[in-house]
Amino acid sequence: LEQNIEKLSGYLKRFKETGILNRIAGEDYAGGSGTFETTSPVDKSVICHVAQGTADDIDAAAKSAAAAFPAWRDMPATERRKILLNVAAAIEERAEEIALCECWDTGQTLRFMSKAALRGAENFRYFADQVVQARDGQHLQSPTLMNITTRKPIGPVGVITPWNTPFMLSTWKIAPALAAGCTVVHKPAEASPLTARLLVEIAEDAGLPPGVLNTVNGFGEEAGKALTEHKAIKAIAFVGESRTGSIITKQGADTLKRMHLELGGKNPVIVFADADLERALDAVIFMIYSINGERCTSSSRLLVQDSIRTEFEAKLVERVNNIKVGHPLDPATEVGPLVTQEHFYKVTSYFDIARDDGATIAAGGVTVGEEGYFVRPTLFTNATNDMRIAQEEIFGPVLTSIPFSTEEEALQLANDTDYGLTGYLWTNDLTRALRFTDSLEAGMIWVNSENVRHLPTPFGGVKSSGIGRDGGDWSFEFYMEQKHVGFAT
Ligand code: NAD
Numbered sequence: 001l002e003q004n005i006e007k008l009s010g011y012l013k014r015f016k017e018t019g020i021l022n023r024i025a026g027e028d029y030a031g032g033s034g035t036f037e038t039t040s041p042v043d044k045s046v047i048c049h050v051a052q053g054t055a056d057d058i059d060a061a062a063k064s065a066a067a068a069f070p071a072w073r074d075m076p077a078t079e080r081r082k083i084l085l086n087v088a089a090a091i092e093e094r095a096e097e098i099a100l101c102e103c104w105d106t107g108q109t110l111r112f113m114s115k116a117a118l119r120g121a122e123n124f125r126y127f128a129d130q131v132v133q134a135r136d137g138q139h140l141q142s143p144t145l146m147n148i149t150t151r152k153p154i155g156p157v158g159v160i161t162p163w164n165t166p167f168m169l170s171t172w173k174i175a176p177a178l179a180a181g182c183t184v185v186h187k188p189a190e191a192s193p194l195t196a197r198l199l200v201e202i203a204e205d206a207g208l209p210p211g212v213l214n215t216v217n218g219f220g221e222e223a224g225k226a227l228t229e230h231k232a233i234k235a236i237a238f239v240g241e242s243r244t245g246s247i248i249t250k251q252g253a254d255t256l257k258r259m260h261l262e263l264g265g266k267n268p269v270i271v272f273a274d275a276d277l278e279r280a281l282d283a284v285i286f287m288i289y290s291i292n293g294e295r296c297t298s299s300s301r302l303l304v305q306d307s308i309r310t311e312f313e314a315k316l317v318e319r320v321n322n323i324k325v326g327h328p329l330d331p332a333t334e335v336g337p338l339v340t341q342e343h344f345y346k347v348t349s350y351f352d353i354a355r356d357d358g359a360t361i362a363a364g365g366v367t368v369g370e371e372g373y374f375v376r377p378t379l380f381t382n383a384t385n386d387m388r389i390a391q392e393e394i395f396g397p398v399l400t401s402i403p404f405s406t407e408e409e410a411l412q413l414a415n416d417t418d419y420g421l422t423g424y425l426w427t428n429d430l431t432r433a434l435r436f437t438d439s440l441e442a443g444m445i446w447v448n449s450e451n452v453r454h455l456p457t458p459f460g461g462v463k464s465s466g467i468g469r470d471g472g473d474w475s476f477e478f479y480m481e482q483k484h485v486g487f488a489t
Contacts, residue, residue: 026210068211
């Protein structure tokens with residue numbers, strides 16, 4: 001821990017000296033609205049000042065992205081691929097710095113963020129390798145026409161990201177956009193701006209031409225809003241809350257913005273009595289208490305079959321009570337502090353809501369220390385699916401357990417939510433698994449597995465969890481336009 005803290009203070013020095021500036025066309029700029037402070041959730045200390053971007057800053061960034069677009073679009077695919085592979089390698093070289101800064105800025109733990117930084121490199125590498133095929137179209141012969149389809153990058157795009165795992169999520173959006181041949185204006189979350197700054201620096205150092213990626217910091221209602229409304233920006237890739245997704249869609253309506261929305265979730269993990277219960281237990285723990293539970297794909301609703309409920313919940317309580325909460329830079333820490341004071345108040349408010357609604361707090365339900373935004377991992381039992389703790393996205397290390405008796409009831413409970421991002425099913429009955437997954441309302445389902453991301457597969461949600469898909473060729477469907485040309489034969 002001491003070593004990591006020392007390394008971190010080395011990495012933070014430059015942020016303390018200059019603050020975080022906006023990056024537009026390869027140059028640093030102060031924000032038009034001055035600065036705001038970013039603080040660490042570990043001890044509430046100020047990390048540094050951050051440029052507070054305005055509509056004018058967004059305008060400058062959008063113009064920069066528009067100016068850089070033709071050359072980036074027309075760059076031979078092999079050359080663009082090479083630059084993106086260089087970015088991947090450069091991320092790997094600075095993975096430690098990224099991970100330490102991310103932990104300090106967000107409260108996420110090093111054990112997960114060191115992997116998340118490398119996942120960022122993987123995202124660049126994967127999409128770099130897709131560059132050459134991205135524009136491939138089809139030839140569709142008809143009796144009178146030779147029809148050719150091609151794909152073109154849509155133009156400069158806006159990327160708006162949230163504060164949970166901000167580095168990985170930024171690369172998840174920016175890498176495919178750049179691979180498609182789009183240029184980007186990135187508006188990172190105000191609560192965690194450090195690693196977005198590292199990303200733009202790393203990318204430029206690795207050879208990304210100035211203006212291809214521009215970063216404007218600031219608040220959603222100011223800089224974010226201006227980005228969604230800017231005429232030169234052709235599409236918005238957004239990751240964040242469902243409510244914000246709806247606001248952004250309205251803001252983009254006047255300019256007919258193409259929108260891709262990756263939003264919230266209240267994802268069920270359904271454990272049937274016939275499952276491998278030890279593996280299910282591990283996965284249930286991992287999918288809500290890793291990454292501080294601040295994870296859109298977390299399984300925050302446990303649906304557990306009556307016959308195994310008592311035993312399963314008892315084992316859960318024992319395991320949850322043993323989870324190590326502590327300093328995020330301590331490699332042994334499993335759960336760090338929640339990202340901001342506001343979010344800490346939101347998550348802890350559900351302890352009272354659970355009690356008032358008649359649920360039992362079987363584990364946790366308390367805060368830890370005074371210094372930062374720490375909470376004990378929490379398990380609610382004796383809950384019903386109509387309670388707020390079962391319907392609302394708490395977005396912390398908080399699990400709500402609900403019993404069911406039959407498969408029909410499990411399915412009804414699983415689907416009884418506004419959200420539909422992921423679902424996790426634990427059963428050894430293959431026929432049931434096929435039947436259940438077919439009817440479960442979710443964009444992504446894992447059977448007898450935790451969430452394991454495979455980049456070529458589609459990622460995204462249904463219902464209030466989002467619109468659109470990322471991953472593999474689906475990303476290019478969003479960042480590119482189809483063009484059809486028919487030749488008379
Ligand atoms: P948020 O919606 O509050 O903010 C996300 C981003 O939107 C921030 O950069 C913010 O500044 C910006 N923003 C806010 N208002 C805006 C506006 N009016 N116009 C333009 N931009 C605006 O979300 P958050 O609290 O930062 O993140 C947590 C949420 O993100 C959770 O709901 C979580 O489920 C979701 N999330 C979803 C996925 C997914 O893939 N589905 C992944 C990670 C997080």
